[in-house]
Amino acid sequence: MSKTNSEISVYIHWPYCIKKCPYCDFNSHVSSLPIDNSAWKDAYKNEIDMEFDILGKRTIKSIFFGGGTPSLMPPNLVEAILKQLENKWSFSNNIEITVEANPSSVEIKNFINLEKAGINRISLGLQSLNNNSLEFLGRTHSAEDGFKALEIAKQNFKKVSFDLIYGLPDQNEKIWEHELKEAINISGEHMSAYQLTIEKGTPFYASYRDNKFDLPSENTLLNLYNITDELLSSAKFKKYEVSNYALKKSVCIHNLSIWQGLEYCGIGPGSHGRVLINNKWYATHKFSSPKLWLKKSLEKKITLYKNTKISEIERAQEILLTGLRLNKGINTRILFKKLNINNKDQIIDIKALQRLEKLNLIETNNSLIKVTKKGFPILNHITSKLIR
Numbered sequence: 001m002s003k004t005n006s007e008i009s010v011y012i013h014w015p016y017c018i019k020k021c022p023y024c025d026f027n028s029h030v031s032s033l034p035i036d037n038s039a040w041k042d043a044y045k046n047e048i049d050m051e052f053d054i055l056g057k058r059t060i061k062s063i064f065f066g067g068g069t070p071s072l073m074p075p076n077l078v079e080a081i082l083k084q085l086e087n088k089w090s091f092s093n094n095i096e097i098t099v100e101a102n103p104s105s106v107e108i109k110n111f112i113n114l115e116k117a118g119i120n121r122i123s124l125g126l127q128s129l130n131n132n133s134l135e136f137l138g139r140t141h142s143a144e145d146g147f148k149a150l151e152i153a154k155q156n157f158k159k160v161s162f163d164l165i166y167g168l169p170d171q172n173e174k175i176w177e178h179e180l181k182e183a184i185n186i187s188g189e190h191m192s193a194y195q196l197t198i199e200k201g202t203p204f205y206a207s208y209r210d211n212k213f214d215l216p217s218e219n220t221l222l223n224l225y226n227i228t229d230e231l232l233s234s235a236k237f238k239k240y241e242v243s244n245y246a247l248k249k250s251v252c253i254h255n256l257s258i259w260q261g262l263e264y265c266g267i268g269p270g271s272h273g274r275v276l277i278n279n280k281w282y283a284t285h286k287f288s289s290p291k292l293w294l295k296k297s298l299e300k301k302i303t304l305y306k307n308t309k310i311s312e313i314e315r316a317q318e319i320l321l322t323g324l325r326l327n328k329g330i331n332t333r334i335l336f337k338k339l340n341i342n343n344k345d346q347i348i349d350i351k352a353l354q355r356l357e358k359l360n361l362i363e364t365n366n367s368l369i370k371v372t373k374k375g376f377p378i379l380n381h382i383t384s385k386l387i388r
Contacts, residue, residue, distance in 0.1 A: 006276070007092065008058040009257045012044070012081060013268030014070035015290045018104070022138045022203035023165075023196065027270030027288050028068045041077050043297035045084045047267050047286075050303070052088040055265065055275060060089050062096040062254035065119075071101030075113035081267075082118045096121055096159075096253040103141040103149030111156045121159040123192075123252075124149055129179050133168050136213075138203075150186055159250060160188035166224050167195040169213045173223050180228060184235045189250035193228045194243050195221060225377050242325045242376055259326055261319030261335070269293035274318070281315045283308045312339040316347050317387050324383055329370025352385045362386070 016035060017028045063085065065078065082097065098121040099114055101107050111122070126146040128134050134143065141149075153160045164183060166176050183191065196215070198208045207213060216224070229239060237245035241259060244252065258264050266273035270288035274281060285306040287293045296303045316339050323330030336344055344350075353369075356362045361375035361382055375382050
């Protein structure tokens with residue numbers, strides 16, 4: 001067992017939704033049977049106990065309830081999970097505790113009690129402020145529902161964020177600019193703007209393959225990305241990650257910690273983690289099936305589907321991949337020193353680095369590597385060439 005009392009982030013996965021969105025490839029499910037919340041409470045507590053036995057003392061800097069739709073969880077279940085985490089580990093003084101939520105009337109009623117349970121940050125899945133776009137995305141709420149949910153969220157939580165998706169069929173620069181300006185007018189202190197991606201295994205993948213809808217051209221998508229950057233920047237939102245913008249001191253501590261390569265523990269079905277045990281990195285993955293995970297945890301059996309020791313080189317590649325998503329880039333000297341890597345050629349293709357720099361897609365300053373404004377729209381291409 002690791003004896004360090006280092007900081008860690010904790011991700012809690014709630015796998016259930018009222019409806020599965022056609023673009024979603026997350027581990028989310030619609031249950032045809034009533035959910036036994038008492039059993040789930042015991043299962044979460046059991047898994048927290050098991051993680052504590054493995055990891056030892058830690059100070060939790062952030063907790064993130066994701067899903068699925070975790071705002072559908074009974075507040076007393078959320079409270080029980082938080083109490084068990086605090087009983088086993090200690091909370092940092094400025095701990096950030098986030099819950100993802102949709103703007104449905106059922107969830108809005110939960111907001112005040114979720115805040116009382118200990119949630120201090122909410123991330124609303126608005127996705128769009130346009131009813132036609134919401135219908136295309138398979139969302140169950142209207143634009144008006146979104147406005148109402150945001151207003152109530154601001155009344156109940158210290159920090160409020162929301163997500164938008166752009167790059168939808170028939171969406172042009174004028175339409176997106178109007179919607180984004182509207183979003184800025186109602187925003188809190190944090191906003192995420194994601195380009196629609198078509199993931200394998202989703203209904204959207206089959207529909208797109210069968211030519212049931214078209215996406216905007218690459219040139220239009222680039223324009224939409226640049227409009228997002230320009231409008232949010234002019235509204236004092238600082239871009240700190242490829243798709244995330246925040247006012248001063250309002251970044252998502254949890255996500256930023258993961259992108260920076262810090263430790264995080266996954267609790268719940270399908271959750272992932274990257275943890276240090278006896279100074280060795282492990283990649284963890286819990287059983288994805290809610291039914292199987294629940295059964296194993298209630299029986300106090302191992303819920304790990306995978307628990308794999310990963311090499312320092314593999315971990316460096318992972319951190320470089322996420323670190324390059326950040327606007328400030330990543331200091332490779334510090335990264336490689338932490339992981340005892342002496343030869344950076346094992347991780348970085350130096351010739352590719354030089355080519356990308358000449359093309360003004362990345363810039364370097366001593367050991368700092370960062371993607372440029374020109375490079376961010378093709379980030380995946382850059383990382384595929386740069387990281388061995």
